[in-house]
Structure formats: structure tokens, C-alpha cells
Amino acid sequence: MTEVELRPSGRTLAAVGIVAGATLAFQIALSRLFAAAVAYHFGFLAISLALLGTGGGALYVYARRVRSGGGSSPSCSRWCAAAALLFAGCVLLLVRLDFAAEGVGFYLRLAVACVAAALPLFACGVVLAVAITGYIGFVGRVYASDLIGASLGAGLVVPALAIASPPVLIAALGAVLAGAGILFAGPRGREARLNSGIAAGACGLVAAATITPILELPLQLPPGLSVDRVAQHWTPLARIVGVGAEKARVGLLFYDRVYAPIPGIGKGVEARWDTLVAGPPSIGYQLTGPGRTLIIGGGGGRDIHVALSEGQNPVDVIELIDGNRRVVDEDFGDLSGRPYSRDGVTTAIGDGRSVLASRSTLYDQIHIGFTDTLSANSAQGFALMENSLYTLEAFVLYLEHLKPRGILNVSRLLNLVGEEALRATVLTLAALRESGIEHPERHVVVVLGKDLFGALYGTVLARLEPYSPDELARIARLAEERGEGLAMAPEGPYYGPWKDLAAAPSLEAFCAAYPMDVCPPTDDRPFFFSMQRIGGIGGGSTSELYTSGDPFTILLVTLVVLLALSTLAFLGPMAFLAPPRPDAISMTYFAAIGLGFLLLEVVLIQRFVFFLGYPTYALSVVLFTLLLASGIGASLSGRMGRRGLVACLSLVVALAMAGAWGLQPLLGAWVSQPFPLRLALTVALLTPLGLCLGVAMPIGLRRLQGTQPSAVPYAWGVNGIFSVVSSVLAVALAIQWGFAVTTVVAAACYGVALAHAASSRWPRTLP
Numbered sequence: 001m002t003e004v005e006l007r008p009s010g011r012t013l014a015a016v017g018i019v020a021g022a023t024l025a026f027q028i029a030l031s032r033l034f035a036a037a038v039a040y041h042f043g044f045l046a047i048s049l050a051l052l053g054t055g056g057g058a059l060y061v062y063a064r065r066v067r068s069g070g071g072s073s074p075s076c077s078r079w080c081a082a083a084a085l086l087f088a089g090c091v092l093l094l095v096r097l098d099f100a101a102e103g104v105g106f107y108l109r110l111a112v113a114c115v116a117a118a119l120p121l122f123a124c125g126v127v128l129a130v131a132i133t134g135y136i137g138f139v140g141r142v143y144a145s146d147l148i149g150a151s152l153g154a155g156l157v158v159p160a161l162a163i164a165s166p167p168v169l170i171a172a173l174g175a176v177l178a179g180a181g182i183l184f185a186g187p188r189g190r191e192a193r194l195n196s197g198i199a200a201g202a203c204g205l206v207a208a209a210t211i212t213p214i215l216e217l218p219l220q221l222p223p224g225l226s227v228d229r230v231a232q233h234w235t236p237l238a239r240i241v242g243v244g245a246e247k248a249r250v251g252l253l254f255y256d257r258v259y260a261p262i263p264g265i266g267k268g269v270e271a272r273w274d275t276l277v278a279g280p281p282s283i284g285y286q287l288t289g290p291g292r293t294l295i296i297g298g299g300g301g302r303d304i305h306v307a308l309s310e311g312q313n314p315v316d317v318i319e320l321i322d323g324n325r326r327v328v329d330e331d332f333g334d335l336s337g338r339p340y341s342r343d344g345v346t347t348a349i350g351d352g353r354s355v356l357a358s359r360s361t362l363y364d365q366i367h368i369g370f371t372d373t374l375s376a377n378s379a380q381g382f383a384l385m386e387n388s389l390y391t392l393e394a395f396v397l398y399l400e401h402l403k404p405r406g407i408l409n410v411s412r413l414l415n416l417v418g419e420e421a422l423r424a425t426v427l428t429l430a431a432l433r434e435s436g437i438e439h440p441e442r443h444v445v446v447v448l449g450k451d452l453f454g455a456l457y458g459t460v461l462a463r464l465e466p467y468s469p470d471e472l473a474r475i476a477r478l479a480e481e482r483g484e485g486l487a488m489a490p491e492g493p494y495y496g497p498w499k500d501l502a503a504a505p506s507l508e509a510f511c512a513a514y515p516m517d518v519c520p521p522t523d524d525r526p527f528f529f530s531m532q533r534i535g536g537i538g539g540g541s542t543s544e545l546y547t548s549g550d551p552f553t554i555l556l557v558t559l560v561v562l563l564a565l566s567t568l569a570f571l572g573p574m575a576f577l578a579p580p581r582p583d584a585i586s587m588t589y590f591a592a593i594g595l596g597f598l599l600l601e602v603v604l605i606q607r608f609v610f611f612l613g614y615p616t617y618a619l620s621v622v623l624f625t626l627l628l629a630s631g632i633g634a635s636l637s638g639r640m641g642r643r644g645l646v647a648c649l650s651l652v653v654a655l656a657m658a659g660a661w662g663l664q665p666l667l668g669a670w671v672s673q674p675f676p677l678r679l680a681l682t683v684a685l686l687t688p689l690g691l692c693l694g695v696a697m698p699i700g701l702r703r704l705q706g707t708q709p710s711a712v713p714y715a716w717g718v719n720g721i722f723s724v725v726s727s728v729l730a731v732a733l734a735i736q737w738g739f740a741v742t743t744v745v746a747a748a749c750y751g752v753a754l755a756h757a758a759s760s761r762w763p764r765t766l767p
Contacts, residue, residue, distance in 0.1 A: 026121070032166040034113075038110070052721060065713060079123050084198045132712075144698075227245055231243075292314055293307045296318050296353075300336070354612075391427075406463060412424045423531065437464065532553070587715060592756070593750065599733075604626065608622050611682070649696060696750075
């Protein structure tokens with residue numbers, strides 16, 4: 001298409017939706033690919049920079065129109081063909097980059113990956129910008145197609161990732177984009193034949209990937225690890241890989257770049273605390289005796305074996321990723337002893353806290369052993385994503401599900417991403433106090449131990465009843481026999497930072513004075529693994545895991561880089577291009593709604609993870625509902641003018657402010673309800689907000705068309721670029737100040753847009 005007609009056809013609207021859906025699906029698949037290939041925090045950096053390509057495509061369209069005096073637009077069909085080819089080239093390159101290198105080589109490969117991922121997004125950005133600006137008289141319809149297509153992409157990408165690896169899915173999306181190019185071009189002509197050939201080539205690449213390793217992402221195993229067995233499963237949450245060394249009778253379970261041991265059981269190896277190297281956690285079972293146990297995060301199966309060997313029956317397991325169970329019990333069953341299938345063991349797949357909240361069962365022991373989600377969330381791909389397992393509200397829930405004299409048994413390393421065992425101790429003490437315990441220090445014991453790899457860790461044993469002197473003497477004896485002694489106990493002894501904790505006048509005073517942020521995480525600020533304070537930025541990584549850089553520092557660097565690039569993109573055309581230049585005040589409107597929309601989107605996805613019980617449900621349901629409702633709102637915007645826009649923006653601000661502190665308690669009150677009811681409530685809560693959000697862009701573009709028609713593609717690009725900034729800003733704000741403050745910032749962004757809509761000059765042709 002070289003010149004767009006005034007009214008978009010149904011074929012054109014369908015093509016716009018396909019491009020938007022493929023673009024969103026590519027972003028999510030790309031985050032999964034980077035999570036498996038690169039250190040999580042660097043993957044987040046790469047994805048964030050790559051997403052600038054979508055806004056860059058719109059700015060290219062603007063610059064081309066200004067320089068040509070408003071002449072012909074780029075061909076959507078040809079740019080779809082280019083995007084399809086770039087999808088294939090991108091994935092073929094990414095699976096061949098070796099990110100195991102260190103130093104300058106790593107950063108050069110990362111830069112190449114950023115460019116490779118940005119180019120197809122740039123091409124997609126050109127297509128969408130041309131369509132939006134070319135049919136400006138019907139922008140509500142076109143923008144609705146964009147949002148509805150994106151919602152379908154969000155709804156379909158999760159099941160797609162359950163059956164295809166991210167590299168294969170990206171190749172398949174190339175064929176989808178070529179199909180959109182055919183729709184743009186019509187059934188005949190050179191461009192249709194070009195896209196047909198590219199679609200056939202993309203399908204051939206997908207077919208080749210099923211019988212050859214052409215799109216297989218190489219494994220990056222720890223240095224010196226020799227294996228003779230490998231099993232691999234891609235899931236929407238992580239790439240699950242099991243590796244084993246038969247002679248050593250040991251295996252490792254990888255979920256992306258994090259791993260857990262698969263202990264060799266059988267053939268003369270008895271499952272006991274000593275053979276499993278799990279002394280400190282086993283002490284809790286010695287105190288409660290045989291009973292019912294809940295294990296949150298079965299991992300490689302070691303915790304299940306420990307519970308069974310200590311006489312626990314039944315043993316309930318909640319595992320987030322079914323792929324873990326498949327690798328351990330099916331692929332490595334002869335090595336692992338099939339712990340998930342043992343008599344008395346039942347397994348539920350889902351978020352541990354959400355599943356537990358739906359149960360009324362009481363347990364003698366709730367065991368959380370090194371369970372974490374350092375694997376990247378598909379929505380954002382950042383290492384320090386929230387973990388609702390380790391919040392004040394979660395620990396109160398665990399304590400509520402204990403039988404009388406039951407024990408909460410939590411193990412964390414002393415230092416991995418920070419001082420985890422110490423923060424778990426502080427969190428436990430705060431939860432006991434929240435549960436009405438006046439002197440929580442009498443209810444907590446911390447036992448030191450060394451894991452399979454020789455790293456020191458702490459096991460926190462807590463209960464609602466205080467420990468008696470006889471019990472404390474027994475624990476001390478067992479701690480010497482099965483571990484490395486005590487780190488903390490009522491009346492001592494105290495080890496390392498636990499001495500300062502015991503001597504502090506209060507938990508609050510200890511947290512305020514401690515160099516790292518070891519304060520209790522909450523549902524509003526649930527970042528257990530983020531302990532770096534703002535004042536400590538630049539002092540090097542405090543983590544034993546992140547030798548290449550602290551993730552929070554890299555997050556802030558990413559934010560600064562994006563802000564600098566966005567400012568350049570925002571101001572550059574005003575300084576370097578000939579008149580007519582875009583009006584900076586009008587562009588602020590589009591920047592504000594770009595920032596606000598993504599801030600709300602990120603917060604809502606995180607809020608609904610716990611409520612819906614599974615991260616992929618939150619991703620697909622929240623994105624699908626929000627984008628679909630926004631698309632409907634955009635389609636209705638053609639009947640609205642200034643007054644309708646002001647009303648919708650006012651409602652967005654009001655709903656955001658109400659949800660800042662009111663949404664989480666509401667979700668918490670309904671989390672035990674059946675899933676269909678929770679799903680219906682999710683849709684009911686998000687739909688009014690989405691309808692209002694969808695109005696802002698098309699009405700704003702129609703208004704701009706009446707005052708500065710040449711600036712329309714520039715406004716679309718500004719909105720896209722600031723949306724990328726918003727995704728990073730949301731995480732940074734939430735880590736430091738919580739989701740409520742992040743929501744208030746989003747409301748403030750829409751407040752800026754509201755003020756502009758209420759006060760700006762409007763063309764007479766618009767009501």
C-alpha cells in the first residue's frame with residue numbers, strides 16, 4: 001500500500017490486528033528466550049532497549065513525511081514482509097550467540113542481541129504508525145483493531161508457549177506477519193506474492209526446527225559440570241532442563257538459569273537427612289513427629305524425600321511448574337526415586353500461596369525450602385520480580401494453617417541475592433507479631449547448615465507457641481549433629497547479624513539501621529530478593545549470584561538510558577527538523593497516557609498473580625481483558641469529543657486512586673472463591689477501566705489531526721517510546737515504594753492528560 005484510502009476496509013483492519021497481536025506475542029516470547037539465554041537482569045535490559053524499536057518506527061514515518069512534504073506513505077505490505085524476514089533473522093541469530101563469555105565479549109553480544117531484537121519491532125512500528133495515521137478519520141476503528149489484536153495475541157501466546165519453544169514461536173510469527181502483508185496488499189500483485197513466499201519460508205523454518213536443532217537454544221551449564229543425560233521442556237514460565245551424571249548418582253534441575261539438585265535415591269542410597277544433605281530442615285520434623293506436611297516448591301524432590309524419611313504422611317506438595325515434576329518423576333525417575341509419585345504424596349500445580357489460601361487444611365509442618373522465582377516473569381522479564389510467597393501477609397497465612405504446635409520451616413541461603421536467611425528471620429518475627437504474639441523472639445529458632453554445594457544457609461523454625469527449655473536444649477543438640485549450630489534461639493546463642501537483631505530495641509530500628517534492606521516485604525512491596533538500598537547503588541554487587549552486576553543497579557541504569565533516549569526522541573524533531581514542528585505541550589499528553597497505561601498494566605498483572613493462582617493466568621487474563629476492553633472503548637470513541645474524553649479520563653484517575661489501596665484487600669477477601677468466580681470478578685473489575693483507557697488515544701489523535709496533522713505519527717511514536725520507559729519505571733517504583741505508590745503515579749499521569757484535555761484548544765469540527 002503506497003497511498004491509503006480514507007476508509008479502512010475490513011481486510012485492512014484485520015491486518016492491523018494481526019500485526020499488533022504478533023508484535024505483543026513476539027515481545028513475550030522474546031522475554032522467555034532472553035530469560036533462558038542470558039542473566040535475567042541483562043535480559044530485561046536487552047528487551048527494554050529492543051522495545052524502543054516500536055516507537056522508533058513511528059518516528060521514522062513522521063520524519064519521512066516531514067521531509068517529503070506529506071508525500072506518499074511507506075507500504076504496509078512491504079514492511080510486513082521486512083518484519084517477517086527480520087523475525088526469522090533475529091531468532092536464527094539469538095540462538096547462536098554465546099552469552100557464556102565474560103567481559104567485553106559478553107557486552108558486545110548483548111549489544112548485537114539488542115539490535116537484532118529491535119529491528120523487527122521497528123518494522124512493526126512502521127506498519128502500525130502508517131495505518132493509524134493514514135486512516136486518521138477513522139482512528140477509533142483502527143486503534144480498536146490494534147488493541148483487540150494485541151488482546152488476542154496476549155490470550156493466545158501463553159497456550160502457544162506451552163506447545164512450542166520461544167524460538168519456534170518467533171519463527172511462526174514471521175509467517176503470521178507475512179499473512180498480514182497479504183491482507184494489506186490484496187490477493188494479487190507483486191507484494192502479495194512476496195509475502196506468500198516469505199510465509200512459506202517461515203513455515204519451512206518451523207518445520208525444520210521440529211526435525212533439526214536449527215532453532216535449539218544451547219544449554220549453558222555451570223563450568224566443569226559433566227553430564228551424560230539431558231531432558232528439556234519449554235513452558236510458558238521457564239525452560240525446564242534436567243541433567244544427570246549416572247556415575248555420580250546426582251542430577252540438576254534447571255528452570256532457566258536457576259537450578260536445584262535431583263538427589264540420587266535407590267541402588268543402595270537410602271533417603272535420609274544425611275544422605276540428602278538436609279540436616280537443619282529435618283530438625284523441624286523431629287519436633288513435631290509424624291504428621292501432615294505441606295511442601296511449597298517440590299523442586300528436585302529432595303524436600304519430599306526428607307519429609308517421607310521423617311515419617312510424614314500425608315505429604316502435600318504445591319509446585320509452580322508442572323515441567324519440574326515431569327523432569328524429576330518421568331525423565332529422571334530412575335535416578336530420583338520418583339518422589340512426586342510416592343505413596344502418600346499428592347501434588348497440586350499452581351502458586352503455593354494461592355492454592356493454600358483456597359484450603360482449610362491445617363498442617364503439622366509447612367516447609368518452604370529454597371523456593372524462589374528468580375526465573376523471569378513473562379510479562380516483564382526482570383530478575384527481581386515480586387514473590388508473593390515471601391511477604392508479611394503470606395507468612396501470616398502460613399501460621400494460620402498450622403496445627404497446634406505446628407512448625408513453619410523456611411530455609412534460605414545466608415547470601416545469594418542478598419542476606420536472605422536474615423530477611424526471612426525478620427519476616428517471620430514480624431508475621432508472628434502480626435498474628436498477636438507479644439514476644440515473637442521466643443517462638444523462633446534459626447539453625448545453620450551447609451547445602452550440597454557447601455554454601456552456608458539458615459533454616460527458620462517458627463511456631464505460634466513458645467519453645468520450652470527442654471525443646472531448646474534438644475534443638476541445640478540436633479543443630480550440632482545435623483547442622484552447623486544455631487544462629488538464633490531464645491536467650492541465645494546468636495551468630496553474626498543475628499546478634500545485632502537480638503540487641504536491637506525493635507524490628508523497625510534494626511531494619512532502619514542495617515546496611516541492606518531486610519525489612520519484611522509486604523503484598524504492596526513484595527520484592528523479597530531486592531535488598532539493595534538506593535544509597536548503596538554503585539558500590540558493587542552484594543550478591544554471590546550476580547557476579548556480573550547488581551540487578552537493581554542495572555534496572556536503574558536501564559531507566560536512565562531509556563529516559564535519555566526518550567528525551568532525545570521527544571525533543572529531537574523540535575530542534576533538528578524544519579517547521580512545522582510538533583507542539584511540546586500537545587506531545588506531553590501522549591507521553592502521559594503512554595506512561596500511565598503501562599504503569600497500570602504492570603501493577604495489575606502483578607496484583608492478579610496471587611488472586612488468579614498462576615502467573616500465566618494473570619498475564620493472559622489481565623492483558624486480554626484490559627486490551628479488549630480498551631479496544632471496545634476505542635471503537636466507541638468516534639461518538640465522543642472533549643466532554644466524553646474529560647469524563648473518561650476523570651474516571652480513570654478515580655478508579656486508579658481507589659485501586660491503589662483498595663484493590664489488594666478486595667482480592668485477598670475473594671481469593672478462596674472458586675476459580676470461575678475469581679475469573680469473572682477479574683473481568684468485571686478490569687472492564688470499566690479498560691473502556692475508559694481506550695478512549696484517550698483516538699480522541700487525542702483526532703484533536704491533533706485538526707490542529708497539527710503532520711505531528712500525528714510523531715505523537716504515536718512518543719506514546720510508544722514512553723510506554724517502554726513506563727515498563728521499567730513501574731518496576732523501579734514498585735521496588736522502592738510499592739505498588740500503591742506506582743498506581744498513584746499512573747493516576748497522576750492521567751491527571752496530566754486530563755488537565756490538557758480540559759484546557760487545550762480544540763478544532764471547531766470536534767465537539
